[in-house]
Amino acid sequence: MADRPAKPDREALLAELSALSATATSADGAVSLSVNTDGVLTRLRLSDAVSRMSPSEIADAVLRTYVEAQRDSAKRTGQLLAPLGTGGYLMERLRWRVQFEPASPPAAAPAPAAPPAERDDAVLKDRSSDAPASAPPSGPVGDDDWYDKGMRLEQAW
Known part of the structure; x- marks a missing residue:
């Protein structure tokens, strides 16, 4: 009778999987970020270098770094689980995570030009710095209020 490889200790395997953390840096x-054995983000650090990046560049750097950490996590998890067999749904998911490549982001749009100086005769004006508008007058709040005001809507059914 051929000797079978010893099964890994269940508790030790669970402890190793629980402690597994993969870290990647752009x-x-x-x-810089870390993920656990399931590929779930557990730590995210942004250096001062992000202050010189656009929001889309930051998002892309985070996504690319996350994918790198996910791949490392999946590879290491697969190595830990290999003694149990390489078939089944879990191993298929790990192989998928290793091969996953996110869609490339669209090319960044050019930065918008500075808005032209406002003219007094402009039809549309930037009023974002104006004082907030006063609250609208209180009006009907329920069906009965609308009915009392003389408005009647026909039923749709």
């Missing part, structure tokens, strides 16, 4: 060092 090439420029702006983003």
